[in-house]
Amino acid sequence: MNMLSRVAERLFWMARYLERTEDTARLIHSYAHLVMDIPRGSEPGWDILVHILNTEPSYNEHYRAYNELNVMKFLIAQPDNVSGILSSVRAARENVRTTRDVLPSEVWEHVNELYLYAQEYSEKSVGRRYRYQFLETIIARCQMINGILVSTLPRGHAYRFIKLGRLLERADMTSRVVDVGAAALLGEERLHSSVDPLIWASLLNSLSAMGAYQREIGPQVEAGAMVDFVLREGTLPRSIKFCLNGIRQELSPLNNNKEAIRLVLKARRKLSAFDPQTCSREELHIFLDQFQVLLTKLYSAIDQTWFMTAERRATATLS
Amino acid sequence: MNKSWKNYRADAFYDELIAASGAPRVAARRVVKLLQSLPEEEMASRRAAAELAIREMGVSFTIYSEGKNIDRAWPFDIIPRVISARDWAKVSLGLAQRSRALNCFIDDIYNQQKILADGIVPAETVLDSSNYKPQCAGVSPLHGAWAHICGTDLVRDQRGKFFVLEDNLRVPSGISYMLENREITKRVLPELLENYSIQPVDDYPSRLHATLSSLSPREQRRPCIVVLTPGIYNSAYFEHAFLAQRMGAELVEGNDLFVDDDDCVYMRTVDGPIRVDVVYRRIDDDFLDPECFRSDSTLGVPGIMRAWKAGNVAIANAPGAGVADDKVVYAYVPAMIRYYLNEKPLLASVKTYLCMNPKDRAYVLANLDKLVVKPANESGGYGLLIGSASSAAERAKFASLIEENPRNYIAQPILSLSTAPTYIDELVEPRHLDLRPFILQGKDTWVTPGGLTRVAMRKGSLVVNSSQGGGSKDTWIVEDNR
Numbered sequence: 002m003n004m005l006s007r008v009a010e011r012l013f014w015m016a017r018y019l020e021r022t023e024d025t026a027r028l029i030h031s032y033a034h035l036v037m038d039i040p041r042g043s044e045p046g047w048d049i050l051v052h053i054l055n056t057e058p059s060y061n062e063h064y065r066a067y068n069e070l071n072v073m074k075f076l077i078a079q080p081d082n083v084s085g086i087l088s089s090v091r092a093a094r095e096n097v098r099t100t101r102d103v104l105p106s107e108v109w110e111h112v113n114e115l116y117l118y119a120q121e122y123s124e125k126s127v128g129r130r131y132r133y134q135f136l137e138t139i140i141a142r143c144q145m146i147n148g149i150l151v152s153t154l155p156r157g158h159a160y161r162f163i164k165l166g167r168l169l170e171r172a173d174m175t176s177r178v179v180d181v182g183a184a185a186l187l188g189e190e191r192l193h194s195s196v197d198p199l200i201w202a203s204l205l206n207s208l209s210a211m212g213a214y215q216r217e218i219g220p221q222v223e224a225g226a227m228v229d230f231v232l233r234e235g236t237l238p239r240s241i242k243f244c245l246n247g248i249r250q251e252l253s254p255l256n257n258n259k260e261a262i263r264l265v266l267k268a269r270r271k272l273s274a275f276d277p278q279t280c281s282r283e284e285l286h287i288f289l290d291q292f293q294v295l296l297t298k299l300y301s302a303i304d305q306t307w308f309m310t311a312e313r314r315a316t317a318t319l320s
Numbered sequence: 321m322n323k324s325w326k327n328y329r330a331d332a333f334y335d336e337l338i339a340a341s342g343a344p345r346v347a348a349r350r351v352v353k354l355l356q357s358l359p360e361e362e363m364a365s366r367r368a369a370a371e372l373a374i375r376e377m378g379v380s381f382t383i384y385s386e387g388k389n390i391d392r393a394w395p396f397d398i399i400p401r402v403i404s405a406r407d408w409a410k411v412s413l414g415l416a417q418r419s420r421a422l423n424c425f426i427d428d429i430y431n432q433q434k435i436l437a438d439g440i441v442p443a444e445t446v447l448d449s450s451n452y453k454p455q456c457a458g459v460s461p462l463h464g465a466w467a468h469i470c471g472t473d474l475v476r477d478q479r480g481k482f483f484v485l486e487d488n489l490r491v492p493s494g495i496s497y498m499l500e501n502r503e504i505t506k507r508v509l510p511e512l513l514e515n516y517s518i519q520p521v522d523d524y525p526s527r528l529h530a531t532l533s534s535l536s537p538r539e540q541r542r543p544c545i546v547v548l549t550p551g552i553y554n555s556a557y558f559e560h561a562f563l564a565q566r567m568g569a570e571l572v573e574g575n576d577l578f579v580d581d582d583d584c585v586y587m588r589t590v591d592g593p594i595r596v597d598v599v600y601r602r603i604d605d606d607f608l609d610p611e612c613f614r615s616d617s618t619l620g621v622p623g624i625m626r627a628w629k630a631g632n633v634a635i636a637n638a639p640g641a642g643v644a645d646d647k648v649v650y651a652y653v654p655a656m657i658r659y660y661l662n663e664k665p666l667l668a669s670v671k672t673y674l675c676m677n678p679k680d681r682a683y684v685l686a687n688l689d690k691l692v693v694k695p696a697n698e699s700g701g702y703g704l705l706i707g708s709a710s711s712a713a714e715r716a717k718f719a720s721l722i723e724e725n726p727r728n729y730i731a732q733p734i735l736s737l738s739t740a741p742t743y744i745d746e747l748v749e750p751r752h753l754d755l756r757p758f759i760l761q762g763k764d765t766w767v768t769p770g771g772l773t774r775v776a777m778r779k780g781s782l783v784v785n786s787s788q789g790g791g792s793k794d795t796w797i798v799e800d801n802r
Contacts, residue, residue: 003544004590005576099552102565110376117375158590256591307590 004158008100010308012159015096016166019112022089023143024174028053028207029076030136033129035203036069045200047072053181054084070127077135078123086139090119105153108146115142161251165303168251172244173296178204179228180289183282198222205231208239228277228285241292245269248299261302268295321356324363324748328741334480335750336401336740347404347800351512352741355399360746363398367743369508370398377500394497395791396504397742400512401753401773404800405519411474411482411757412767414667417657419470419759422487422644424660426466429643430456440659441652445676448727449646449696453605455612456640459629462535463763467644468636469528469600470759471495474667474771476738483668483735485754487653489637489645491602494756494772495524496559499566501772501794519769519797524758525566528600531762532567535634536597543597545569546587548577550603550619560602569600579623583630598634599624605639647696647730648674671733675726684731685722688715691731693722706782708734737782740793742775752776754784755795770795 032050048067051060056075059082064071079085083092094116101109118138126135147167154160182204201222205211208231217234218226235242249265252258275288330338337348344352355363374394428435429446436443446452471492473485502521506513529545536543549560551573564571576587577596586593601608607617612625627633643649651672654665673680673691684691693705705718722729739750757771773793774784784790 003570003587003594005570005572006588006590007573007576008571009590099561102561102571106565114376162590 002155002157002159004103004162006308008103009158009162010304011096011100012103013162013166013303013308015093015100015112016163017170018089018093018096019143019146020167020170021084021174022086022093022115023140024171024207025054025076025084025086025089026136026139026143027209028174028178029073030133030140031203031206033073033132034206035199038199049181050076053177055177056082056084059083073127073132077127077132087119087123090116090139103159105149107149107153111142111146111149115139115146118142161255162307164251165248168244168247169296169300169303171239172241172248173293175208175231175239175241175244176289176292176296178207179231180286183224183228183285197224201227210237210239213237225278232275232277233272242269242272245272255307257306261299261306264295264299264302268292268299271295322358322360322363324360324743324746325356325741328748328750330739330750332478333736333750333752334476334478334738336403336476336738336753337399338741345402345404347798348402350516351400351402351796354512355748363743364746366508367398370396370504373504373507374500377503394500395777396501397751397775397777397791397793398505398509399741399743399748400505400794400796401740401755402796402798403770405797406800408769408797411667412769414482414665415472415757415759415767416765417661417663417666418472418484418487418653419467419761419765421653421657421660422470422489423465423467423761425649425656426489426638426641426644427460427464428660430459430466430640435656435659438659440655441649445648445674445727446643449643449648451640451642451646453613453640453643455625456638459638459640461638462537462634463761465535465761466638466641468531468535468638468761470761471756471771472759474755474757475735478736478738480738481668483670484653485670486647486650487645488756490604490642491556491637492756492758493556493559493602494774495758495768496562497792498758498768498770498772498795499524499562501792505794516796517799521769524768525563527760527766528563529567529569531760531764531766532569532598532600532634532636534763535636537631537634538597540597544587544595545598545600546572546577546596548572548574548599548601548603548621550574550607554602556602563600574603574617574619574621577621577624579621579627583623583627583632585621585624585627585633596633598636600636605642608635608639647672647694648676648727651730670735673731675722675729675731680731681722681726684729685719688718688731690734692734693718693729693731696728696730706734734782740773740775742777742791742793744777744779749779751779752782752784753793769797 029050046067047069050072051057051067054076060075063079064075075082075085077086080087082088094112097104097109097112122135126132150160150163198221201224202211205214205222205227210231214222214227214230218230230237231240233242234240235246237243245265245268249262252261252265271292277285280288328338337344337352339345374396425435435441436446467489469492471488471494473488474482475485476482499521532545533543545567547560547564547569549557549571551557561571570587572587577585578588579585585596585599587596603619606614607619609620609622609625610617611622624633625639628635628639650669651674654669657663657665673684675681675684684693689707689710691707695703705714707715737752737754739752741748742751753773753775755771755773758768760766773795775791775793776782776784777789777791
């Protein structure tokens with residue numbers, strides 16, 4: 002089956018935005034859940050969510066204080082926040098709207114319903130009363146869409162670029178959750194370290210890795226073991242290693258895949274050489290930073306090789 | 321009978337479902353009976369279900385208004401329009417006949433021009449028209465087919481007789497709505513379809529695929545077919561995507577395609593360039609090829625006309641086919657049928673006054689209040705004057721437009737369009753409607769059973785275009801087993 006470069010690009014981004022929607026919802030969900038467990042005064046603050054999503058400049062345009070209501074509004078219902086739920090859902094829908102001819106028709110129907118749902122309820126779900134239900138529904142709907150894709154889409158190019166988009170976004174999100182989580186928790190200035198295990202557990206939850214961690218490692222969540230687990234446990238679907246393996250697998254049947262594969266292999270080597278159990282918080286941060294740069298390069302390689310048409314390349318060099 | 325139907329009266333018009341006696345027509349008897357027996361809340365809840373289905377299926381059309389593109393849900397009336405298979409069989413033959421004659425005409429015009437030489441159609445009406453594309457002269461597409469997909473608008477007069485209102489030969493749209501309308505009826509009024517034998521419509525995409533395949537310049541088991549769309553902001557984008565998906569064809573935009581040095585058309589894919597055999601284009605001639613038509617077009621494909629003329633790619637509808645989609649040429653279609661096919665026209669045309677003829681013009685100018693005046697080559701119901709509903713100032717404006725450019729205007733008597741019961745707010749009321757069947761012309765000719773029924777939702781209105789507040793109905797061709 003043929004796959005237009007333009008369509009491949011839109012499918013890739015549809016998957017990235019769907020993944021971003023689900024990941025952001027998970028992150029807010031587990032963090033908000035956690036905050037209820039922590040005594041007043043010890044909570045690490047709502048700004049951590051904005052830092053994880055790396056959207057401080059956009060946040061500061063709209064809000065001053067980092068309180069619960071502002072942050073929730075920004076992440077759930079702000080139409081122009083590109084990592085927020087509402088705008089991610091809208092972007093996913095736009096990409097499906099222009100590629101629905103290559104997808105099973107239920108995909109369009111469900112993405113459209115997801116959009117209509119987010120459109121109608123996001124504003125009302127900023128407060129604690131309805132937020133939980135809203136996030137659960139968003140996550141469930143994303144999972145349903147992924148389920149349809151996995152169970153109905155033939156394993157051709159369409160599926161391949163969707164999977165590439167999903168895994169790249171997921172690897173990116175996982176590395177950010179770890180990086181910012183570590184920064185906030187391993188900082189010297191905080192005193193209430195008794196709640197730290199709770200926060201680590203919450204981050205594990207946001208990567209839906211808590212159950213797996215308990216079975217594999219044990220009930221006590223420790224920083225080093227937890228980081229190692231979400232970075233390098235190859236069987237865990239949200240671990241970085243799992244994502245890289247999946248990307249490698251989808252790249253291999255494509256034409257002209259040399260550069261992209263080179264970058265994936267490089268990322269994999271770096272990951273195996275790194276030991277989260279013994280590193281300092283500074284080393285972890287530097288590692289994750291370099292790792293993010295690699296992911297960005299990998300995206301450019303995919304973009305240049307399979308998405309960028311001759312015209313776009315010409316106009317890009319002109320401007 | 322539920323209250324919504326109580327005061328239903330079709331007045332002086334032909335009503336599609338209810339006879340003058342007030343009893344349902346034979347073919348519609350069971351539909352009407354069932355709908356009348358539904359409690360009022362049930363009618364309302366079915367309508368709500370239809371609206372929900374439309375939203376979920378994402379059936380939409382885009383209108384351009386106030387500088388913004390707005391995606392509107394498709395307006396749908398839940399009461400189907402029912403036509404008996406016997407009536408339809410005659411109409412269908414007439415449509416096929418008409419399509420054959422029109423294709424002969426286009427092929428003749430771009431080649432020998434016999435019909436002009438024989439004085440059947442005045443040469444200047446054709447050759448001076450902006451729809452005549454000299455760039456197409458000398459091309460002979462496969463099977464002599466130019467207008468591969470034709471959407472012909474039909475209306476019925478007060479006696480129920482069908483008339484052709486116009487033939488849309490450029491890029492007619494509406495077929496996806498016809499298919500979705502049936503889908504919606506099946507979802508929300510399933511019991512209506514019980515015990516009825518209704519001709520199915522959903523094989524249209526495979527018929528279209530077969531027609532397009534028959535145009536392929538290469539002998540191949542599976543020719544490469546693409547649907548060329550102007551993009552997401554086009555009002556019919558939904559339909560372009562719909563048809564591409566149902567046919568298993570690629571939906572492409574202009575910059576997905578390019579013409580190489582070998583004068584063949586290719587599409588850019590993740591595996592590299594792939595040669596294209598048939599382009600079902602949904603963009604107008606003027607935007608098709610900046611090398612040949614409008615040089616500022618960014619929607620088209622530079623060089624595609626070169627590839628077409630070299631016989632390396634088929635374009636449907638063929639460039640230049642619009643020469644027969646002109647309200648002046650319309651007046652000559654019965655003559656064409658006699659000339660090319662040596663047959664009697666099976667479908668009536670509406671009496672048409674050509675303002676370029678002095679006698680007709682004088683009549684039109686004297687009777688503006690009794691006529692509909694239309695520009696010769698506009699579509700979408702824009703720029704027309706409905707005499708009976710016009711002000712003196714509007715009539716004066718049209719009088720001077722006609723004097724200025726008589727070739728560009730025609731006039732027709734105001735038809736009493738037929739009506740059908742339509743569910744408006746809480747009541748079922750008569751609304752005017754038309755019908756757009758689609759005729760496919762490739763190696764074979766094929767006519768859709770029924771078509772897209774468009775209905776003017778405003779009371780008394782005759783304008784059915786969706787861009788101007790029109791709605792639509794599912795259209796049933798049923799076997800009348802009395």
